[in-house]
Amino acid sequence: MARKPGVLLLNLGSPASTDVSDVRKYLGEFLMDGRVLDAPKPIRWIVVNGFILPFRPKNSAAAYKRVWTDEGSPLIVKSEKVRELLDCEDCPTFLAMNYGEPSIDQEIEKIKKQGITDLFLMPQYPHYAMSSYETVVAKTMETLREKAPEIQTKLLQPFYQDEDYLGALETVIRPYLEKKPDLVLFSFHGIPERHLRKTDPSHAHCLESGDCCENCHPAHATCYRHQCFTTAHKTAARLGLARDQYHISFQSRLGRDPWLTPYTDKTLEELPGKGVKRLLVICPAFVTDCLETLEEISMEGKDSFLESGGEFFVQIPCLNDHPAWIDVLRNRIDSWRNQTVASATPSA
Ligand SMILES: C=CC1=C(C)c2cc3[nH]c(cc4nc(cc5[nH]c(cc1n2)c(C)c5CCC(=O)O)C(CCC(=O)O)=C4C)c(C)c3C=C
Numbered sequence: 001m002a003r004k005p006g007v008l009l010l011n012l013g014s015p016a017s018t019d020v021s022d023v024r025k026y027l028g029e030f031l032m033d034g035r036v037l038d039a040p041k042p043i044r045w046i047v048v049n050g051f052i053l054p055f056r057p058k059n060s061a062a063a064y065k066r067v068w069t070d071e072g073s074p075l076i077v078k079s080e081k082v083r084e085l086l087d088c089e090d091c092p093t094f095l096a097m098n099y100g101e102p103s104i105d106q107e108i109e110k111i112k113k114q115g116i117t118d119l120f121l122m123p124q125y126p127h128y129a130m131s132s133y134e135t136v137v138a139k140t141m142e143t144l145r146e147k148a149p150e151i152q153t154k155l156l157q158p159f160y161q162d163e164d165y166l167g168a169l170e171t172v173i174r175p176y177l178e179k180k181p182d183l184v185l186f187s188f189h190g191i192p193e194r195h196l197r198k199t200d201p202s203h204a205h206c207l208e209s210g211d212c213c214e215n216c217h218p219a220h221a222t223c224y225r226h227q228c229f230t231t232a233h234k235t236a237a238r239l240g241l242a243r244d245q246y247h248i249s250f251q252s253r254l255g256r257d258p259w260l261t262p263y264t265d266k267t268l269e270e271l272p273g274k275g276v277k278r279l280l281v282i283c284p285a286f287v288t289d290c291l292e293t294l295e296e297i298s299m300e301g302k303d304s305f306l307e308s309g310g311e312f313f314v315q316i317p318c319l320n321d322h323p324a325w326i327d328v329l330r331n332r333i334d335s336w337r338n339q340t341v342a343s344a345t346p347s348a
Protein backbone atom coordinates (compact mmCIF):
# COMPACT_ATOMS: atom_id res chain seq x y z
CA MET A 1 0.00 0.00 0.00
CA ALA A 2 1.29 3.50 -0.85
CA ARG A 3 2.38 5.37 2.27
CA LYS A 4 1.25 8.96 2.82
CA PRO A 5 3.35 10.84 5.37
CA GLY A 6 2.17 13.83 7.40
CA VAL A 7 3.45 15.98 10.23
CA LEU A 8 1.59 17.19 13.31
CA LEU A 9 3.05 20.16 15.21
CA LEU A 10 1.82 20.28 18.81
CA ASN A 11 1.82 23.16 21.26
CA LEU A 12 -0.05 24.42 24.29
CA GLY A 13 -2.77 26.72 22.95
CA SER A 14 -4.43 30.06 23.67
CA PRO A 15 -7.92 31.37 24.39
CA ALA A 16 -10.18 31.98 21.37
CA SER A 17 -10.21 35.72 22.11
CA THR A 18 -9.33 38.13 24.88
CA ASP A 19 -12.92 38.17 26.19
CA VAL A 20 -12.97 37.20 29.85
CA SER A 21 -15.45 34.40 29.09
CA ASP A 22 -13.13 32.84 26.46
CA VAL A 23 -10.14 33.16 28.78
CA ARG A 24 -12.16 31.50 31.57
CA LYS A 25 -13.06 28.59 29.27
CA TYR A 26 -9.41 28.16 28.22
CA LEU A 27 -8.06 28.34 31.78
CA GLY A 28 -10.71 25.88 32.93
CA GLU A 29 -9.65 23.34 30.28
CA PHE A 30 -5.95 23.94 30.95
CA LEU A 31 -6.05 23.79 34.74
CA MET A 32 -8.42 20.81 34.94
CA ASP A 33 -5.68 18.79 33.20
CA GLY A 34 -4.45 16.37 35.87
CA ARG A 35 -0.88 16.69 34.59
CA VAL A 36 -0.97 20.48 35.14
CA LEU A 37 -2.78 20.64 38.48
CA ASP A 38 -2.08 17.18 39.81
CA ALA A 39 -4.43 17.11 42.81
CA PRO A 40 -7.18 14.42 42.80
CA LYS A 41 -10.01 15.44 40.46
CA PRO A 42 -12.59 16.56 43.08
CA ILE A 43 -9.98 18.73 44.85
CA ARG A 44 -8.75 20.08 41.51
CA TRP A 45 -12.33 20.96 40.62
CA ILE A 46 -12.78 22.89 43.87
CA VAL A 47 -9.42 24.71 43.49
CA VAL A 48 -10.05 25.62 39.84
CA ASN A 49 -13.73 26.58 40.11
CA GLY A 50 -13.66 27.97 43.65
CA PHE A 51 -10.34 29.78 43.84
CA ILE A 52 -8.87 30.37 40.34
CA LEU A 53 -11.65 30.87 37.81
CA PRO A 54 -13.56 33.54 39.80
CA PHE A 55 -10.47 35.80 39.75
CA ARG A 56 -7.70 34.89 37.28
CA PRO A 57 -9.55 35.20 33.92
CA LYS A 58 -9.96 38.98 34.32
CA ASN A 59 -6.23 39.56 34.91
CA SER A 60 -5.17 37.03 32.28
CA ALA A 61 -7.55 38.59 29.72
CA ALA A 62 -5.96 42.00 30.39
CA ALA A 63 -2.51 40.47 29.88
CA TYR A 64 -3.60 38.79 26.63
CA LYS A 65 -5.01 42.14 25.40
CA ARG A 66 -1.52 43.65 25.70
CA VAL A 67 -0.02 41.15 23.23
CA TRP A 68 -2.99 40.16 21.02
CA THR A 69 -2.57 40.94 17.31
CA ASP A 70 -5.12 41.70 14.59
CA GLU A 71 -4.67 38.09 13.42
CA GLY A 72 -5.14 36.64 16.93
CA SER A 73 -3.01 35.08 19.66
CA PRO A 74 0.74 35.46 19.00
CA LEU A 75 1.32 31.79 19.87
CA ILE A 76 -1.26 30.58 17.34
CA VAL A 77 -0.36 33.07 14.61
CA LYS A 78 3.38 32.36 14.84
CA SER A 79 2.84 28.58 15.06
CA GLU A 80 0.61 28.74 11.99
CA LYS A 81 3.41 30.55 10.08
CA VAL A 82 5.78 27.69 10.96
CA ARG A 83 3.19 25.17 9.79
CA GLU A 84 2.79 26.97 6.46
CA LEU A 85 6.55 27.07 5.91
CA LEU A 86 6.86 23.31 6.49
CA ASP A 87 3.74 22.29 4.61
CA CYS A 88 4.17 20.60 1.23
CA GLU A 89 1.95 18.59 -1.08
CA ASP A 90 3.60 15.21 -0.55
CA CYS A 91 3.83 15.67 3.25
CA PRO A 92 1.09 17.94 4.64
CA THR A 93 1.75 19.64 7.97
CA PHE A 94 -0.95 20.13 10.60
CA LEU A 95 -1.00 22.18 13.79
CA ALA A 96 -2.89 21.25 16.96
CA MET A 97 -3.06 22.77 20.41
CA ASN A 98 -3.49 20.92 23.69
CA TYR A 99 -6.09 23.45 24.89
CA GLY A 100 -8.46 25.49 22.72
CA GLU A 101 -8.29 25.47 18.92
CA PRO A 102 -7.09 24.09 16.53
CA SER A 103 -7.78 21.09 18.75
CA ILE A 104 -6.04 17.73 18.64
CA ASP A 105 -9.39 16.10 18.00
CA GLN A 106 -10.27 18.17 14.95
CA GLU A 107 -6.79 17.93 13.42
CA ILE A 108 -6.72 14.14 13.77
CA GLU A 109 -10.07 14.02 11.97
CA LYS A 110 -8.49 16.05 9.13
CA ILE A 111 -5.40 13.84 9.08
CA LYS A 112 -7.57 10.75 8.83
CA LYS A 113 -9.70 12.23 6.02
CA GLN A 114 -6.55 13.04 4.03
CA GLY A 115 -5.48 9.40 4.15
CA ILE A 116 -2.25 9.96 6.09
CA THR A 117 -0.66 6.58 6.91
CA ASP A 118 2.46 7.79 8.77
CA LEU A 119 2.44 10.71 11.15
CA PHE A 120 5.42 12.48 12.68
CA LEU A 121 4.37 14.04 16.01
CA MET A 122 6.44 17.10 16.79
CA PRO A 123 5.72 18.56 20.27
CA GLN A 124 7.19 22.06 20.24
CA TYR A 125 8.68 21.64 23.71
CA PRO A 126 12.45 21.21 24.01
CA HIS A 127 12.19 19.95 27.61
CA TYR A 128 10.26 17.14 29.29
CA ALA A 129 7.66 18.22 31.84
CA MET A 130 4.46 16.41 32.76
CA SER A 131 2.62 19.73 32.31
CA SER A 132 3.91 20.29 28.75
CA TYR A 133 5.53 17.49 26.72
CA GLU A 134 3.94 14.57 28.59
CA THR A 135 0.39 15.89 28.60
CA VAL A 136 0.27 16.87 24.92
CA VAL A 137 1.75 13.52 23.90
CA ALA A 138 -0.64 11.58 26.15
CA LYS A 139 -3.68 13.41 24.75
CA THR A 140 -2.55 12.98 21.14
CA MET A 141 -1.82 9.26 21.55
CA GLU A 142 -5.20 8.69 23.27
CA THR A 143 -7.01 10.52 20.47
CA LEU A 144 -5.12 8.61 17.78
CA ARG A 145 -5.87 5.29 19.50
CA GLU A 146 -9.54 6.14 19.58
CA LYS A 147 -9.98 7.76 16.15
CA ALA A 148 -7.21 6.46 13.90
CA PRO A 149 -5.41 3.44 15.37
CA GLU A 150 -4.25 2.45 11.89
CA ILE A 151 -1.91 5.46 11.58
CA GLN A 152 1.76 4.70 12.28
CA THR A 153 3.41 7.33 14.46
CA LYS A 154 6.87 8.56 15.23
CA LEU A 155 7.42 10.92 18.17
CA LEU A 156 10.01 13.70 18.32
CA GLN A 157 11.84 13.37 21.65
CA PRO A 158 12.62 16.40 23.88
CA PHE A 159 15.37 18.14 21.94
CA TYR A 160 16.97 20.16 24.76
CA GLN A 161 20.51 19.08 23.82
CA ASP A 162 20.04 18.53 20.11
CA GLU A 163 23.00 20.26 18.48
CA ASP A 164 20.82 21.64 15.69
CA TYR A 165 18.34 23.21 18.15
CA LEU A 166 21.26 24.64 20.14
CA GLY A 167 22.78 25.89 16.89
CA ALA A 168 19.54 27.69 16.02
CA LEU A 169 19.47 29.27 19.50
CA GLU A 170 23.09 30.35 19.03
CA THR A 171 22.25 31.92 15.66
CA VAL A 172 19.36 33.88 17.14
CA ILE A 173 21.24 35.04 20.27
CA ARG A 174 24.70 35.85 18.87
CA PRO A 175 23.90 39.21 17.16
CA TYR A 176 22.53 40.53 20.47
CA LEU A 177 25.89 40.02 22.20
CA GLU A 178 27.10 43.07 20.26
CA LYS A 179 24.98 45.08 22.69
CA LYS A 180 27.62 44.29 25.34
CA PRO A 181 25.33 42.96 28.07
CA ASP A 182 26.60 42.54 31.64
CA LEU A 183 24.68 39.26 31.79
CA VAL A 184 22.55 36.90 29.69
CA LEU A 185 19.55 35.52 31.59
CA PHE A 186 18.15 32.16 30.47
CA SER A 187 14.59 32.23 31.82
CA PHE A 188 12.66 28.94 31.58
CA HIS A 189 8.98 28.35 32.33
CA GLY A 190 8.84 27.04 35.91
CA ILE A 191 7.13 23.94 37.26
CA PRO A 192 6.24 22.94 40.83
CA GLU A 193 9.10 21.13 42.59
CA ARG A 194 6.58 18.35 43.30
CA HIS A 195 6.31 17.66 39.55
CA LEU A 196 10.07 17.21 39.32
CA ARG A 197 9.99 14.62 42.10
CA LYS A 198 7.03 12.84 40.45
CA THR A 199 8.80 12.47 37.12
CA ASP A 200 12.00 11.19 38.76
CA PRO A 201 11.66 7.41 38.17
CA SER A 202 14.15 6.67 40.97
CA HIS A 203 12.20 8.90 43.44
CA ALA A 204 15.56 9.45 45.10
CA HIS A 205 17.57 11.78 42.91
CA CYS A 206 16.12 15.07 41.71
CA LEU A 207 16.21 17.94 44.25
CA GLU A 208 17.96 15.67 46.76
CA SER A 209 21.12 17.79 46.66
CA GLY A 210 21.98 21.23 45.29
CA ASP A 211 23.73 19.97 42.17
CA CYS A 212 21.77 16.72 41.57
CA CYS A 213 20.35 17.99 38.29
CA GLU A 214 23.80 19.03 37.01
CA ASN A 215 25.17 15.46 37.10
CA CYS A 216 24.61 12.48 34.83
CA HIS A 217 21.75 10.27 36.01
CA PRO A 218 19.16 8.03 34.31
CA ALA A 219 16.42 10.18 35.94
CA HIS A 220 17.37 12.98 33.61
CA ALA A 221 15.50 11.50 30.66
CA THR A 222 12.47 13.10 32.34
CA CYS A 223 14.10 15.75 34.54
CA TYR A 224 12.93 19.20 33.44
CA ARG A 225 15.47 20.99 35.65
CA HIS A 226 18.43 19.01 34.28
CA GLN A 227 17.25 19.53 30.73
CA CYS A 228 16.90 23.31 31.21
CA PHE A 229 20.36 23.51 32.78
CA THR A 230 21.79 21.52 29.87
CA THR A 231 20.24 23.81 27.25
CA ALA A 232 21.57 26.88 29.04
CA HIS A 233 25.09 25.52 29.65
CA LYS A 234 25.49 24.18 26.12
CA THR A 235 24.14 27.34 24.47
CA ALA A 236 26.37 29.50 26.66
CA ALA A 237 29.39 27.36 25.71
CA ARG A 238 28.61 27.82 22.01
CA LEU A 239 28.41 31.58 22.56
CA GLY A 240 31.68 31.62 24.52
CA LEU A 241 30.01 32.88 27.71
CA ALA A 242 31.86 32.23 30.97
CA ARG A 243 29.79 30.92 33.93
CA ASP A 244 29.59 34.40 35.49
CA GLN A 245 28.27 35.89 32.25
CA TYR A 246 24.96 34.03 32.32
CA HIS A 247 22.30 33.15 34.84
CA ILE A 248 19.41 30.62 34.87
CA SER A 249 15.97 31.30 36.36
CA PHE A 250 12.38 30.02 36.22
CA GLN A 251 9.29 32.12 35.47
CA SER A 252 5.46 32.04 35.50
CA ARG A 253 4.89 30.57 38.98
CA LEU A 254 1.24 29.88 39.85
CA GLY A 255 -0.04 29.27 43.40
CA ARG A 256 1.78 29.03 46.71
CA ASP A 257 3.64 25.72 46.35
CA PRO A 258 7.40 25.90 45.85
CA TRP A 259 8.37 25.96 42.17
CA LEU A 260 11.83 25.64 40.68
CA THR A 261 14.11 28.44 41.81
CA PRO A 262 15.52 31.01 41.39
CA TYR A 263 12.38 32.82 40.29
CA THR A 264 12.76 35.13 37.28
CA ASP A 265 10.67 37.96 38.78
CA LYS A 266 12.83 38.12 41.94
CA THR A 267 16.01 37.77 39.87
CA LEU A 268 15.05 40.74 37.68
CA GLU A 269 14.48 42.87 40.80
CA GLU A 270 17.79 41.84 42.38
CA LEU A 271 20.21 41.94 39.43
CA PRO A 272 20.63 45.76 39.20
CA GLY A 273 21.62 45.83 42.90
CA LYS A 274 24.34 43.30 42.06
CA GLY A 275 25.79 45.54 39.36
CA VAL A 276 23.97 44.07 36.34
CA LYS A 277 22.72 47.13 34.44
CA ARG A 278 22.61 45.74 30.89
CA LEU A 279 20.64 42.54 30.47
CA LEU A 280 19.70 40.19 27.64
CA VAL A 281 16.94 37.68 28.33
CA ILE A 282 16.23 34.53 26.31
CA CYS A 283 13.43 32.05 27.03
CA PRO A 284 14.51 28.73 25.46
CA ALA A 285 11.66 26.62 26.91
CA PHE A 286 9.37 28.32 24.42
CA VAL A 287 10.16 27.85 20.74
CA THR A 288 7.34 30.27 19.90
CA ASP A 289 6.71 33.67 21.45
CA CYS A 290 3.57 33.75 23.56
CA LEU A 291 1.97 35.51 26.50
CA GLU A 292 4.72 34.33 28.86
CA THR A 293 7.54 35.83 26.78
CA LEU A 294 5.85 38.89 25.26
CA GLU A 295 3.95 40.11 28.32
CA GLU A 296 5.54 38.54 31.40
CA ILE A 297 9.15 39.11 30.32
CA SER A 298 9.20 41.80 27.60
CA MET A 299 6.73 44.06 29.41
CA GLU A 300 6.39 43.20 33.14
CA GLY A 301 9.93 41.89 33.51
CA LYS A 302 11.47 44.79 31.64
CA ASP A 303 9.59 47.38 33.74
CA SER A 304 10.62 45.66 36.95
CA PHE A 305 14.31 45.45 35.94
CA LEU A 306 14.43 49.12 34.85
CA GLU A 307 12.55 50.30 37.96
CA SER A 308 15.06 48.41 40.10
CA GLY A 309 17.98 50.36 38.60
CA GLY A 310 18.65 48.44 35.36
CA GLU A 311 19.56 50.56 32.32
CA PHE A 312 19.25 48.30 29.28
CA PHE A 313 16.93 45.33 28.81
CA VAL A 314 16.33 43.32 25.67
CA GLN A 315 14.35 40.13 25.36
CA ILE A 316 15.63 38.03 22.47
CA PRO A 317 12.75 36.61 20.40
CA CYS A 318 12.03 32.89 20.46
CA LEU A 319 12.98 30.77 17.45
CA ASN A 320 9.53 31.33 15.88
CA ASP A 321 9.84 31.15 12.08
CA HIS A 322 13.55 32.01 11.96
CA PRO A 323 15.08 30.26 8.91
CA ALA A 324 17.63 28.50 11.14
CA TRP A 325 14.80 26.87 13.13
CA ILE A 326 12.70 26.05 10.06
CA ASP A 327 15.79 24.29 8.63
CA VAL A 328 16.11 22.20 11.81
CA LEU A 329 12.46 21.15 11.67
CA ARG A 330 12.62 20.44 7.92
CA ASN A 331 15.75 18.30 8.34
CA ARG A 332 14.08 16.28 11.09
CA ILE A 333 11.05 15.74 8.86
CA ASP A 334 13.20 14.77 5.86
CA SER A 335 15.23 12.21 7.80
CA TRP A 336 12.05 10.72 9.28
CA ARG A 337 10.50 10.52 5.80
CA ASN A 338 13.61 8.84 4.39
CA GLN A 339 13.51 6.26 7.17
CA THR A 340 9.76 5.71 6.80
CA VAL A 341 10.02 5.19 3.05
CA ALA A 342 13.07 2.95 3.51
CA SER A 343 11.34 0.78 6.13
CA ALA A 344 8.20 0.51 3.95
CA THR A 345 10.21 -0.61 0.90
CA PRO A 346 10.77 -4.39 0.94
CA SER A 347 14.47 -5.23 0.56
CA ALA A 348 15.48 -7.18 -2.54
C1 LIG B 1 7.22 25.72 28.20
C2 LIG B 1 6.44 24.83 28.69
C3 LIG B 1 5.41 25.05 29.71
C4 LIG B 1 5.34 24.46 30.95
C5 LIG B 1 6.28 23.45 31.55
C6 LIG B 1 4.19 25.00 31.60
C7 LIG B 1 3.77 24.66 32.90
C8 LIG B 1 2.70 25.23 33.58
N1 LIG B 1 1.93 26.31 33.19
C9 LIG B 1 0.99 26.59 34.13
C10 LIG B 1 0.01 27.60 34.09
C11 LIG B 1 -0.19 28.50 33.02
N2 LIG B 1 0.60 28.64 31.90
C12 LIG B 1 0.02 29.55 31.05
C13 LIG B 1 0.48 29.92 29.81
C14 LIG B 1 1.47 29.26 29.07
N3 LIG B 1 2.27 28.22 29.50
C15 LIG B 1 3.07 27.79 28.47
C16 LIG B 1 4.03 26.77 28.50
C17 LIG B 1 4.29 25.96 29.60
N4 LIG B 1 3.58 25.87 30.76
C18 LIG B 1 2.77 28.61 27.33
C19 LIG B 1 3.39 28.45 25.97
C20 LIG B 1 1.80 29.53 27.72
C21 LIG B 1 1.27 30.70 26.90
C22 LIG B 1 -0.02 30.44 26.18
C23 LIG B 1 -0.42 31.59 25.31
O1 LIG B 1 -1.63 31.63 24.99
O2 LIG B 1 0.34 32.46 24.89
C24 LIG B 1 -1.20 30.03 31.65
C25 LIG B 1 -2.22 30.96 30.98
C26 LIG B 1 -1.96 32.37 31.10
C27 LIG B 1 -2.09 32.85 32.51
O3 LIG B 1 -3.21 32.93 33.02
O4 LIG B 1 -1.03 33.09 33.10
C28 LIG B 1 -1.33 29.40 32.88
C29 LIG B 1 -2.46 29.54 33.88
C30 LIG B 1 1.15 25.65 35.19
C31 LIG B 1 0.27 25.60 36.43
C32 LIG B 1 2.22 24.83 34.85
C33 LIG B 1 2.83 23.69 35.58
C34 LIG B 1 2.23 23.00 36.49
Ligand SMILES: [Fe+2]
Pocket residue numbers: 189252
Ligand atom coordinates in the same frame (compact mmCIF):
# COMPACT_ATOMS: atom_id res chain seq x y z
FE1 LIG C 1 2.40 27.59 31.52
Ligand SMILES: [Fe+2]
Pocket residue numbers: 205206207212213219220223225226
Ligand atom coordinates in the same frame (compact mmCIF):
# COMPACT_ATOMS: atom_id res chain seq x y z
FE1 LIG D 1 17.20 16.13 38.20
